[in-house]
Amino acid sequence: MAKRRTKNRTHRKVSEEELAKIPRSMVLRLGSSLRNHSLSQLVKDFRNIMQPHTAINLRERKSNKLKDFIVMAGPLGVSDLFIFNQSEDTGNISLRVGKMPRGPTLQFRVNTYSLVKDVRKILKHPKSVGKDSPEFLNPPLLVLNGFSNKMNETDNHEKLMITVFQNMFPPIQPQQTKVSSIKRVLMINKNAETGEIDIRHYAINTKLVEENRNVKKLITSHHNLKKNLPNMSGNADVSELLLDPYSVGGITSDSEVEDDAIVEIKNEETANNIKKRTSTPADASEENSATVSATRKRAIKLTELGPRLNLTLMKIEEGLTGSSKTLYHANISKSQAEQNELNKKHALKQKLRAERRAQQQEAVKAKNAVKEAKKARRKAKQAGEEPENDDEDESMAEENESDSDAPEINAADYENDSDLYSDIEK
Numbered sequence: 001m002a003k004r005r006t007k008n009r010t011h012r013k014v015s016e017e018e019l020a021k022i023p024r025s026m027v028l029r030l031g032s033s034l035r036n037h038s039l040s041q042l043v044k045d046f047r048n049i050m051q052p053h054t055a056i057n058l059r060e061r062k063s064n065k066l067k068d069f070i071v072m073a074g075p076l077g078v079s080d081l082f083i084f085n086q087s088e089d090t091g092n093i094s095l096r097v098g099k100m101p102r103g104p105t106l107q108f109r110v111n112t113y114s115l116v117k118d119v120r121k122i123l124k125h126p127k128s129v130g131k132d133s134p135e136f137l138n139p140p141l142l143v144l145n146g147f148s149n150k151m152n153e154t155d156n157h158e159k160l161m162i163t164v165f166q167n168m169f170p171p172i173q174p175q176q177t178k179v180s181s182i183k184r185v186l187m188i189n190k191n192a193e194t195g196e197i198d199i200r201h202y203a204i205n206t207k208l209v210e211e212n213r214n215v216k217k218l219i220t221s222h223h224n225l226k227k228n229l230p231n232m233s234g235n236a237d238v239s240e241l242l243l244d245p246y247s248v249g250g251i252t253s254d255s256e257v258e259d260d261a262i263v264e265i266k267n268e269e270t271a272n273n274i275k276k277r278t279s280t281p282a283d284a285s286e287e288n289s290a291t292v293s294a295t296r297k298r299a300i301k302l303t304e305l306g307p308r309l310n311l312t313l314m315k316i317e318e319g320l321t322g323s324s325k326t327l328y329h330a331n332i333s334k335s336q337a338e339q340n341e342l343n344k345k346h347a348l349k350q351k352l353r354a355e356r357r358a359q360q361q362e363a364v365k366a367k368n369a370v371k372e373a374k375k376a377r378r379k380a381k382q383a384g385e386e387p388e389n390d391d392e393d394e395s396m397a398e399e400n401e402s403d404s405d406a407p408e409i410n411a412a413d414y415e416n417d418s419d420l421y422s423d424i425e426k
Contacts, residue, residue: 091207119306146190157328202302
């Protein structure tokens, strides 16, 4: 099989340091949400938003816990976890956004959501895209709207939320990022009155804006197979076709692109490349490389891809697990004295947990030492250095004794202690 050719001049290789800085994500569904087919489809659609640096074909099992994914996130270089879950009691759907490896975790309540297939039904001209479409080869452009720029100390939770959103995708470098590589937009809008957050996902469509509409219609006519080419039998010159407003499609109104935004895009090109097309190679070799900017007008139109989400921030936790400290809660506010009391209880519980863990580690070390001594005596016996005796029985007795001295593992020690900071279940 022939080896695929790589363009070394235009395709710059990314170094390992740059790859390590790229944010990667995992979108999960846990708990009873595995039985909700609509929510499972929402998870798949949300993975398309996070492409290409996400686990698009990740499969969860009922036996999987959050700790399983946290353990595997480190070796895989995952920096963000998006966890969808549905409560068995109330049926409410929540979205948790956690930053690896030590948090924080933002918990949102999903008020409403629409799938990609639902968005396509309400559009007159939907855009057909797949997992391998060119739109998903690069991360989307993140646009934040409605977030306050002037925040006091009481709005620290909003600062933290903005920071988490901004670090979901690689930062855009104006000097290196190509405008043509940006194919999608992720818009996160916050309602100042209700505090709700709306998430929208769009595809970017661009087209050249020509001064003569007849020329543009003639160029784009090959996309419509049902439209016939213009009849030039009655024209004496091609200029009549281009200058006559009734030749290509009649007089068109300016409302055709009323929803489009016309912007000017500078295309930088070296002088050597221009010389190669316009002059001889001898003349091109005499000139040094220089940058020439050409400005072109393009019309930009956004086509919604989906999904849609309407979220409400409920609380922010310091860590990734439920036993971490709550930094912000939307429905519960505590005084400074209550917070100090909760901090003392949490510190005491962490101390007791550390002591139990140290005891268990010491018991494991003692048990491993007995096993190593038993292996050493067995090797010596096989070599004929020691006569056969009842050392094996004694070692078994010591092992059983070490097992009996080991501290008992109580399931209550590993329960979720989030009630120290919040009176509301997740």
